[in-house]
Amino acid sequence: MSDTDDGSRPLGKGAAHGLLQLTVLLWGATALLGKSLGVGARVLVFYRVLVVACIMAGLVRLRGLPFRVPRGTFYELVGAGTCVAFHWIAFYATVKLAGIAVAVTCLSATTFFTALLEPVVFRRKVRGEELVIGALVVVGVALLLRVEAERPSSGIVLGLVSAFFSAAFGTWNGRLGKLERAEKVTLYELGTALVVTGFTFFVRPGFVAPWDLARRDVVLLLVLAVFCTTLPWLWSLRVLRTLRPFTVSLSVSLEPVYSLFLAYLVFPNEERLGPRFYLGAAALSALVCGHAWMKSRRGRAGAGADEDPAPEGG
Numbered sequence: 001m002s003d004t005d006d007g008s009r010p011l012g013k014g015a016a017h018g019l020l021q022l023t024v025l026l027w028g029a030t031a032l033l034g035k036s037l038g039v040g041a042r043v044l045v046f047y048r049v050l051v052v053a054c055i056m057a058g059l060v061r062l063r064g065l066p067f068r069v070p071r072g073t074f075y076e077l078v079g080a081g082t083c084v085a086f087h088w089i090a091f092y093a094t095v096k097l098a099g100i101a102v103a104v105t106c107l108s109a110t111t112f113f114t115a116l117l118e119p120v121v122f123r124r125k126v127r128g129e130e131l132v133i134g135a136l137v138v139v140g141v142a143l144l145l146r147v148e149a150e151r152p153s154s155g156i157v158l159g160l161v162s163a164f165f166s167a168a169f170g171t172w173n174g175r176l177g178k179l180e181r182a183e184k185v186t187l188y189e190l191g192t193a194l195v196v197t198g199f200t201f202f203v204r205p206g207f208v209a210p211w212d213l214a215r216r217d218v219v220l221l222l223v224l225a226v227f228c229t230t231l232p233w234l235w236s237l238r239v240l241r242t243l244r245p246f247t248v249s250l251s252v253s254l255e256p257v258y259s260l261f262l263a264y265l266v267f268p269n270e271e272r273l274g275p276r277f278y279l280g281a282a283a284l285s286a287l288v289c290g291h292a293w294m295k296s297r298r299g300r301a302g303a304g305a306d307e308d309p310a311p312e313g314g
Contacts, residue, residue: 037217037224060184084193103159118174
């Protein structure tokens with residue numbers, strides 16, 4: 001069995017979409033955990049990736065996989081892992097500064113950034129419709145948060161930075177997921193994210209030692225690392241063996257829906273916004289879902305319309 005074969009065939013389209021929605025649901029809960037934790041964004045990210053990297057190292061060893069990867073792939077994994085670190089730091093900083101609604105709604109802009117980055121990674125022409133849909137989403141997010149939610153511009157900028165780096169590593173994983181096993185991709189990327197996040201504490205102090213963490217924060221960090229990171233991360237890489245990164249990013253655009261609903265239940269006094277905000281968020285979700293539906297209809301008319309144009313392996 002080759003190093004890129006995980007012992008199972010790629011998922012069918014229906015199963016891939018179902019697993020993707022479960023993945024997005026778990027990702028939707030991460031903002032709530034971030035708000036609930038009593039530590040800052042960088043400390044949160046540091047311990048999150050530390051736990052996941054340790055789990056992945058154990059899985060790689062348990063399954064008898066070689067730790068080595070080709071040099072070119074290693075550099076790509078390091079680049080993607082750096083994007084992961086920047087994405088999570090910016091995301092949780094947005095949660096702390098501007099709230100869950102801003103952080104997760106800004107992630108809708110991932111669609112636009114993916115439309116820009118995917119042609120670069122897979123060396124194909126830019127698709128005009130994807131740029132138009134993505135640009136509409138970005139404009140909608142900015143207007144929605146500025147006018148309806150009345151959140152600070154700094155929070156919106158951080159949220160859009162988070163969306164950009166989310167698109168960067170998500171698109172990159174569409175290629176890397178076909179080159180290496182999911183466990184190894186996750187290990188190298190989150191190991192890199194651990195190093196990058198750790199380095200920030202030398203630039204700007206603020207580290208919290210493990211023994212200084214509150215017991216409640218330790219429990220929440222473990223839940224975040226295992227159930228909202230390790231499992232969905234591996235699932236997302238498997239899904240990317242069947243679906244294109246742009247299709248995945250469209251489904252990830254539903255993450256605000258899950259997060260806003262959960263935030264409304266868990267933090268009713270802090271995260272409750274006006275009805276026009278929720279109508280606007282629903283309109284954004286309808287936009288990206290409608291585009292996904294049109295793509296699926298087109299995919300049934302022409303074979304391979306939803307598949308990655310990049311070659312298998314390499």
